[in-house]
Each structure stands twice: as C-alpha cells, then as structure tokens.
Amino acid sequence: RRSVVLRRRPGGEPRHDDFELVDDEVPTPQPGQVVTRTIWLSIDPYMRGRLWDRKSYAPPVQIGEPMTGETVGEVVASADPAFQPGDVVAGARGWQSHCVSRGTALTKLTRGDAPLSAYLGVLGMPGTTAYSGMKDIGQPKAGETVVVSAASGAVGSVAGQLAKRAGARVVGIAGGPDKCLWVQETLRFDDCVDHRVPHLREALADACPNGVDVYFENVGGAVQEAAFSLLNPFARVVMCGMVAQYNESEPPPGPNLGFVVGKRIRIEGMIVSDKPERFAEWRALASPWVSEGSLHYRETVIEGLENAPGALQLLLRGGNFGKMLVRVGPD
Ligand code: NDP
Numbered sequence: 658r659r660s661v662v663l664r665r666r667p668g669g670e671p672r673h674d675d676f677e678l679v680d681d682e683v684p685t686p687q688p689g690q691v692v693t694r695t696i697w698l699s700i701d702p703y704m705r706g707r708l709w710d711r712k713s714y715a716p717p718v719q720i721g722e723p724m725t726g727e728t729v730g731e732v733v734a735s736a737d738p739a740f741q742p743g744d745v746v747a748g749a750r751g752w753q754s755h756c757v758s759r760g761t762a763l764t765k766l767t768r769g770d771a772p773l774s775a776y777l778g779v780l781g782m783p784g785t786t787a788y789s790g791m792k793d794i795g796q797p798k799a800g801e802t803v804v805v806s807a808a809s810g811a812v813g814s815v816a817g818q819l820a821k822r823a824g825a826r827v828v829g830i831a832g833g834p835d836k837c838l839w840v841q842e843t844l845r846f847d848d849c850v851d852h853r854v855p856h857l858r859e860a861l862a863d864a865c866p867n868g869v870d871v872y873f874e875n876v877g878g879a880v881q882e883a884a885f886s887l888l889n890p891f892a893r894v895v896m897c898g899m900v901a902q903y904n905e906s907e908p909p910p911g912p913n914l915g916f917v918v919g920k921r922i923r924i925e926g927m928i929v930s931d932k933p934e935r936f937a938e939w940r941a942l943a944s945p946w947v948s949e950g951s952l953h954y955r956e957t958v959i960e961g962l963e964n965a966p967g968a969l970q971l972l973l974r975g976g977n978f979g980k981m982l983v984r985v986g987p988d
Contacts, residue, residue, distance in 0.1 A: 658681055658682065658683045658684070658753060658755040659678060659679070659680050659753065659754040659963075660679045660680075660681070660723040660751065660752065661676050661678060661679075661723065661724050661752035661962060661963070661965050662678075662679050662722060662723050662724065663708065663718050663719070663720055663721065663724055664676055664677045664720070664721075666708055666709065666710060667708055668906060669904050669905075670904050670970055670973065671708060671904075671966060671969055671970055671973070672966070673966045673967060673970075675708075676724065676752075676965075676966040679723075683734075683755045684755075684757050685734065686735060686736040686737075687736060688736050688737075689736060689737050689759055689760060689761070690735075690737065690757055690758065690759060691734070691735045691736070691737050691740045691746070691749075691757075691758055691759075691760045692732070692733050692734040692755055692756070692757050693728070693730030693733065693746060693749045693756050693758065693763075694730050694754065694755055694986055695728045695729075695730045695749070695753060695755065695756060695962070695986055696728070696729050696745075696773060696984075696985060696986050696988055697729040697730075697773060697774045697777055697982055697983070698726050698727075698728050698752060698777075698965060698983040698985050699726055699727045699777035699778070699781070699980075699981075699982060700959075700965065700968045700972050700977075700981040700982065700983060701726070701782070701783070701811075701981070702898060702900045702903060702973065703715075703898075704724070704725070704726060704969055705903035705969070706903060707724075714928055723753050724751070724965070725750050725751060726751065726752050726965075727747065727748065727749075727750060727777055727781070728748075728749045728750065728751070728756060729745065729747050729766065729773045729774065729776050729777060730745070730749050730756065730986075731744070731745055731986075732744040732745075732746060733755070735760070737760030737761075739760050740760050744765055745765070745766045745767075745768055746763040746764060746765055746766060747763070747766055747776045747777070747781065748762050749763060750762075752962060752965045752983075754962055754985060770944060770948075771944060771947050771948065774958075774980070775947060775954070776940075777980065777982060778956065778979070778980030779811070779814075779943065779947060779952060779954035780939070780940050780943055780947060782929055783812045783815065784812075784815045784943060785929050785935050785936050785939045786812050786927075786929040787812045787813070787814075787815035787816035787819060787873075788935060788938075788942070789929055789931075789935045789939075790812075790873060790895040791816055791819045791871075793932075794893055794894075794925045794927060795816075795820070795871040795873060795893050795895045796871070796893060797819075797824075797825040797870070797871050798823060798824070798870075799823065799824030800824065800825070800826070801825045801826070801871060802826045802867050802868065802870050802871075802889075803820040803825045803826070803827045803828070803869075803870065803871040803872075803873065804827075804828045804829075804830065804861070804865065804869050804871070804872045804873070804884050805817040805820070805827065805829050805873040805875070806852075806872075806873065806876040806880045806884065807830075807831065807876050807900065808830055808836070808840045808844075808849060809829070809831045809837075809839055809844075809955070809978060809979060810875065810977070810979065810980075811954075811979060811980040811981070812875060812897060812898075813829065813873065813875055814840070814844055814979065815943075815954070816873045816897075817829055817840070817844055817873075818844055818952060818953065820871065820873075821844075821845060821846065825870075825871070826847045826867075827846045828846065828848045828849065828861070828864045829846045829848070829849035829850070830849070830861065830876070831849055831850075831851065831852070832851065832852055832853055833975075835978070836849075836851075837849040837850070837851050839978075843953050843955075844953055848864040849864075850864050852876075852879070852883075857879060857880070857883045858882070858883040858886055861887060862887060868887050868889040868892075869884060869887040869888050869892060870889050870891075870893070871893050871895070872885070872892065872894045873895045873897060874894060874897055874898070874899065875898050875899075876900055876901050877899025878899070878902060879901075881899070885916075888920065888922060890920045890921065890922075891921060891922070892920065893923050893924075893925075894923070894924040894925075895925070895927065896925060896927065897927060903973060955978055955979025955980070956979050956980045956981075956982055957971075957976075957978050957980070957981050957982070958982050958983075958984050959981075959982070959984070960983075960984050961984070961985070962983060962985045964983065965983050968982075968983050
C-alpha cells in the first residue's frame with residue numbers, strides 16, 4: 658500500500674516536500690471494516706485548513722499521518738457483511754492506494770449510473786454544498802441577481818446553475834478568460850467577471866445594474882469586498898468559504914461588516930455535513946440532470962497518488978478548472 662503522509666506543516670503554500678510517500682502492506686480488515694482500492698481521490702480547499710495546527714470545526718492532520726481526503730474505490734476485502742469485493746463505494750478517506758474504513762462510513766455506488774468521479778464533485782460533497790447553501794440560505798428567486806465567486810469551480814458551478822434553475826439573473830466571478838467563457842457559454846450564467854481585471858468593483862457593478870440579492874461566497878479578499886459593496890437591502894450571503902486566504906498564516910484585515918445591520922442582511926456560515934440528509938437528497942435530485950447532461954461540470958485530473966500534494970498546491974492557486982481529482986487507479 659502506498660500513502661502520502663504529512664512530513665511537516667507548510668508555512669504558506671503547501672509544497673511537495675511537506676509530504677512523503679510511505680509504502681507498507683495492504684492491511685487485513687478487522688470485524689466491521691472494509692479495505693478499498695482507491696480509484697479516485699478528491700482534492701479540496703478545506704485540506705489546506707487540516708495542515709494548520711489550529712482549532713477548527715475538524716481536527717488537523719498529525720505529522721506522520723496519511724493526509725485525509727474523500728475517495729471513490731473498489732472493495733478488495735471486507736469484514737462487514739454489507740460489502741463484497743468488487744463493490745464500488747464512496748466515503749473512504751485518505752491519500753492512499755488502499756484505505757481501511759468502517760463499513761458504516763461508506764456509501765455503495767452503482768457502476769454506470771454516473772461517471773465514478775462525479776460522486777466526488779457534482780454529485781458529491783461540493784455539489785451538496787452548493788445545494789445546501791442555496792436551499793437553506795441563498796434561496797434565490799426569479800428576477801433576483803445572484804453573484805457566485807469561484808464560479809467555474811466544483812461548488813460555484815453548481816451553485817450558479819441552481820440559481821439559474823430558480824429563474825435568477827446569475828453573475829459569476831472567475832479567474833481568467835477561459836473560465837469566464839465556460840461559465841457563460843456552458844453553465845449559461847448571464848455574465849462572468851474576471852477577478853484579475855484592474856477595477857473589479859466597477860466591472861462587477863456594471864454586470865449587476867440592479868445590485869446583488871444573493872452572494873455565494875467562496876473566495877474572500879478583494880472579490881468579497883467587490884460583491885459586498887453591491888448588496889441590496891434584504892440580501893442573503895452564503896458564507897461557504899474564503900479560499901483566497903487559506904495559505905495565509907494570519908487572516909487579512911476583513912471588510913467592515915457594519916452595513917449588515919442597516920440593511921438587515923442575513924449572513925450565515927455553513928458546513929456541508931451539518932445536514933447529512935442533504936447528501937442523498939441531492940444525489941437523487943441531481944443524478945437525472947447529470948445523466949441527461951443538463952447539469953454541467955468539469956474536472957481537472959492529475960495522474961498518480963504521488964502527485965496529490967502538487968494537485969492541492971495547484972487548486973489553491975486556481976490551476977484547476979472545475980473539480981480537482983487525482984486518478985489513483987483504473988476505473
Ligand atoms: P474550486 O473548484 O472552486 O477551486 C478553488 C478555486 O478558488 C480556484 O480554482 C480559484 O478559481 C479560486 N481561488 C483560489 N485562490 C483565489 C484567490 N486568491 N482569489 C480568487 N479566487 C481564488 O474549489 P471548491 O469548489 O471545492 O471550493 C470552493 C469554496 O467552497 C472554497 O472556499 C471551499 O473551502 C468552500 N467549501 C465549503 C464547504 C462548506 O461546507 N462550507 C464545503 C466545500 C467547499 P479562480 O481561478 O476562478 O479564481
């Protein structure tokens with residue numbers, strides 16, 4: 658078995674030599690356990706948070722431990738009667754060629770329903786995040802203006818398409834012309850602003866002549882400042898993530914949120930696992946949309962478990978286009 662373990666805590670951007678490859682025997686499952694062969698490994702922004710030795714909603718990865726991450730894999734040995742070798746499952750965790758899990762932590766998948774990688778992106782945790790955030794907090798309505806940052810990414814691409822389905826005018830924010838073009842032409846957002854332009858606030862204001870009723874926040878920093886300046890009375894802000902600052906050891910000075918009071922704006926943080934029932938709910942709702950091709954998604958695939966650290970580094974720089982994945986083994 659091959660594992661990518663944490664060697665030391667990165668101070669800024671994570672680097673290859675913060676991790677090391679360790680080989681050992683594939684373990685034998687104990688009662689209730691299942692051993693899977695990893696097919697796909699998900700690379701997600703939250704992973705940067707697990708590398709800091711800080712108190713958070715989830716504990717940090719310890720030095721010498723395999724890095725955490727959700728996988729899709731095939732069962733190779735099982736001591737849980739609910740799973741047989743050959744079953745395909747989601748939920749095993751670890752940057753590893755083989756993972757040991759409790760059977761109760763795994764969800765069985767059916768080959769052929771959707772590409773297996775989709776269960777880590779559009780039909781998995783990021784898709785559920787977009788769905789939960791929009792359903793519980795954003796609640797976009799026909800005619801409203803919705804702004805989504807990191808719009809071409811795993812969460813943002815679904816968040817914006819859900820707002821379009823609700824009849825809203827949707828404006829994305831993304832890095833570079835290729836991403837902006839895809840957001841407009843394939844995802845069918847009404848507009849998309851490149852956050853690298855010199856006058857972001859003006860560009861976003863031009864794209865949102867009626868202000869902003871829902872802002873789905875994935876980025877923070879200058880992008881957040883531009884979007885917040887356009888919020889309408891009674892706007893909703895989904896505080897989903899602020900990836901722009903994950904590599905910073907000190908949080909940058911935040912915007913002054915005083916105006917939230919006067920405009921009676923509801924800002925609410927969310928963690929996708931708060932409502933576990935949303936996972937199955939979203940999968941049932943979105944699987945037909947993925948099958949018929951009406952819910953679009955995109956993937957960036959890095960080959961080989963040993964390249965997982967590089968994939969995380971790339972993701973935090975915007976080098977991914979859509980869901981970031983590592984292909985660990987054959988489908
Ligand atoms: P993405 O696929 O969106 O990839 C990250 C993207 O962030 C990059 O492609 C890049 O897009 C953008 N980005 C990175 N750095 C910057 C920067 N300095 N300024 C502007 N944009 C930047 O990742 P996900 O869809 O998986 O995650 C999106 C957000 O959702 C993250 O903040 C994540 O932490 C959060 N999240 C929260 C969850 C929750 O339960 N609350 C669950 C899952 C995700 P670009 O090139 O367009 O700038």
